[in-house]
Amino acid sequence: MFPQSARCPLVLRGQSNDSATSILPVETARLCQLLAQAPLFADLTDSEIAHFIPGVREVLAAKGDILFHRGDPCNGFHLILEGQIKLTFLSPDGHEKVIEILRPGQTFGEAIMFVDKPYMVMAQALGDSRLFHISQQVVFEQMDREPRFCRKIIAGLSRRLHQLIADVESYSLRSGRDRVIGYLLREEERDGEPAPAGRVSIRLPTSKSTIASRLNLTQEHFSRILHDLIAADLIEVQGRTINVPDIARLRESLG
Amino acid sequence: MFPQSARCPLVLRGQSNDSATSILPVETARLCQLLAQAPLFADLTDSEIAHFIPGVREVLAAKGDILFHRGDPCNGFHLILEGQIKLTFLSPDGHEKVIEILRPGQTFGEAIMFVDKPYMVMAQALGDSRLFHISQQVVFEQMDREPRFCRKIIAGLSRRLHQLIADVESYSLRSGRDRVIGYLLREEERDGEPAPAGRVSIRLPTSKSTIASRLNLTQEHFSRILHDLIAADLIEVQGRTINVPDIARLRESLG
């Protein structure tokens, strides 16, 4: 978990307590650069982004670390710099359901920050991760100061709502097989432009059991579906790498 | 369908075409009053609300009328004044899934308006309904002018996101029975303060088959669950009215 060799250029690290700490001026430019990577901050000027810095805290999480539990109070949101985070809830009888697998550049926890309620989900690091926590306070201040930032937030929330509705759609009226195919296609489109046809290779971001849960499947069922797809010559599986001989054919095989 | 006796005090009515039309000054106060009912406009002053009026169009929909289909372009959002609207999607093989049953005071279509994509869902009137359509243009203008309105929008989107996540949770890890019980409890809390215990009566807002779909159940399965609950002495059913002898006991019977 985070070997000493980890490059970690920031003054703030592993501050597991709650007090937001200010950052040395020399770091400002670097921080702005990091923040600007997130879609939420894209298009804002450096001086606008600089306003957030007093509310930014770096968070390091080793694989398996839990950032927050369901029921914890929320006083800001997170931005992922490195690593992966999963958002899950626990059923009354102990089973867990992954609702999102998040990667660098993505943010989470904004919505709940605005409704001022405790977290409904748990956030856990899937691998060693580095993130920023941006305090509610600076967000609210900046919202009052800069309408463009409000627009960004609204756009982000709307997009997420949109995706979530698409999820509900696929959970309710697509088969397990179609959900898997849909996931593979989205995964392929994520990095770079979508290939129109031909052979592509997809690397799963995390364990199959986690992805299975994300797709509302058991790991067993996911495994069976993958093997069905192999039998249909639609994919080849080598560990976490999925090779697709013909992505166009995979696309057509959707319900 | 809208008998002639329907009270309909507005100059604009039944304008099924697309051009937004302005409204006579004398109507302004009444319009503001109607708009102010919606949570989205609550706390805004009359003069602030008045800015929306040029973009407001009244829409009348008879039972069964479709307000928009999936794929239609979106150029504003709707506010329900009277009646009920259901939001659904259609599966590739013709089945429909209700994602929301909306009632007076509620708005829909904002999120998709901000992402600037066509509707993903279909909106259909469950009964004769009256609504306002508020154009994208005046919303954007007002957002630039009034940060408090942005906050309202953000609050509304966040709340909806929150509810949707709760839906995903219940679809994925609650049984059909628990979803029905949860629905009844929410329905009871909706009108007035929740009764702590004792006998309450709940009126279903629409047909059982529609509610079944909203809960991701077939109507047959929904019917069976209701009869299970009757057998367990948790409820009594008379048409669309559900009597609960002891709401506290119903609450406890949740997983």
Added chain:
DNA sequence: GTTCCAACTTATCCGGAATCAAGGCTGTCG
């Protein structure tokens, strides 16, 4: 190499919910 452990696969069994198919109620409209 060997050991160990987690992740994955495979097989079998089981159950909740969907589907298919009648049949009953209720209201409404000739």
Added chain:
DNA sequence: CGACAGCCTTGATTCCGGATAAGTTGGAAC
């Protein structure tokens, strides 16, 4: 009053996917 239409219920059957329980693989540690 009768008949039709919607809506709901009920029963029989099927099936998808979950539960459980062994195996198997592969990688990391020693």
